Amino acid sequence: MNNYNENEGSYTYYVYMITNNYRSMYYTGVTNILKLRLEQHNENIKKAVKLLQQNTT
Template identity: 60%
Template sequence: MLNTQIGYHSYYVYIITNEHRSSFYIGVTNNLRKRLAKHKENIDLNISSFVAKYNIQFLVYYEKFTWIQEAITREKELKKWRRDKKIELIKNFNETF
């Protein structure tokens, strides 16, 4: 029997924000939990980055993809969106936002 999972991976496009929801960071990763931990570590270590500068650490949105190119395309698309459109997307996904 053919294993359809061989060669397939999971990639995530995600949006994180700060406590005041004043800034968003959009990224792509193949390990969401590990990437979020790395963002938090950079904040704790005061490493110079956009995420650390604005204390962005709260996951508010994500999408899962099988193919990295699809995830990168979606990340680029979301980064071009106006803030209000991003907020609408987040609210439709995350009712507590």
Template identity: 60%
Template sequence: MKTIGTHNYYVYIITNKTKSVIYTGVTNNLKERLYYHANPLPFSKAFTAKYRCFYLIYHEHFFNIDDAILREKQIKGWSRLKKETLISDFNPSWRFLNEEV
């Protein structure tokens, strides 16, 4: 068992090119997860593949998986407007942040 503070988890929000769809997820490897969103398996029926969501616009870092999962569920329960406010406070121009992780 690793000691507290040695794990890394991320809650993230990705969007499509036109920023009309947003998806919230959680992962322990943000860079790898973004790769798999951008390169889904052939014939994938995943939401992110269907709507071509692989542009990172928001992320938060956690050391505890339980905290990350709670935050993901909290954000997923929000209205679109509240999610947009969260994103805009973090990333006012909604720039794609994929190259920064």
């Protein structure tokens, strides 16, 4: 997805800060597709939880 604004001659980017459910960790970053980045973040969390569960059994 291209967020180029021809009228302004610029791209749109988002600075984000998200946290886990316990607010014990914060994640910050920059992206031009916020919805996709949030989906990627959530998928990475699921993978990490699954890996931790496998290592503790």
